[in-house]
Amino acid sequence: MFERDYLIRLLTQAGLALGKAAGLRQQQKQREALDLIDEFLGRELRLRSRLAMGLSDDDLLAMLSVTGSPNAESVAVVAAFLQQEADLLSDLGEAGESVPRYEKALRLNLFMLRGGMEIEGWDIRDKVSELMKALEPYEPSAETKRALWQWYESEGRLADAENELYELADDQAVTEEEGTAFYERLAASGDDVLEAGGLTREELEEGRRQWAALMKEKVS
Structure with a gap:
């Protein structure tokens, strides 16, 4: 009390x-x-x-x-x-x-x-x-982008979350494993969940391919 x-x-x-x-x-x-x-x-x-x-x-x-x-x-x-x-x-x-x-x-x-x-x-x-x-006029820190990435996913704003993932990749502030796990979580979602979050199944698979290619490019 x-x-x-x-x-x-x-x-x-x-x-x-x-x-x-x-x-x-x-x-x-x-x-x-x-x-x-x-x-x-x-x-x-x-x-x-x-x-x-x-x-x-x-x-x-x-x-x-x-x-x-x-x-x-x-x-x-x-x-x-x-x-x-x-x-x-x-x-x-x-x-x-x-x-x-x-x-x-x-x-x-x-x-x-x-x-x-x-x-x-x-x-x-x-x-x-x-x-x-x-914060619109400013470039957020990687720490803030990560917080937004996590929040967008938790809110079901999946397209926004995907965009934030690539922002983090540009900043070299996310690992290949984290991005791959993100796409695996999305792939386990139903089509209705994906579409409510701004992604079709086809866009998800294309994003997953692009992520794998980007990570391969960074290694080479």
């Missing part, structure tokens, strides 16, 4: 702090808003923004875990504050600081969606849409 009360309080307080930060942003007080966010994270989660950005996604999720599993509310709050920090830093023309925050916030939200960790009253899908729009 204590933990449940704490999590409800965390979401409530986070919502208030996000609102205050948004108000400061409207007043062109971005630095004050950034200080407010950092103070909140330190007080409520014992986590500073710089530390969150310095940790790998896995280490950050481990830090936000209870009994071995990431706490959905804590992950959602960190992602929301990283997103707002990114907005504020973007206002200040600091793309080098804002873009990595947008990407990390996106990856955290995609992790939640893949794990079925949606929270009532906290629309993770809307946040994903906002983050993807904010």
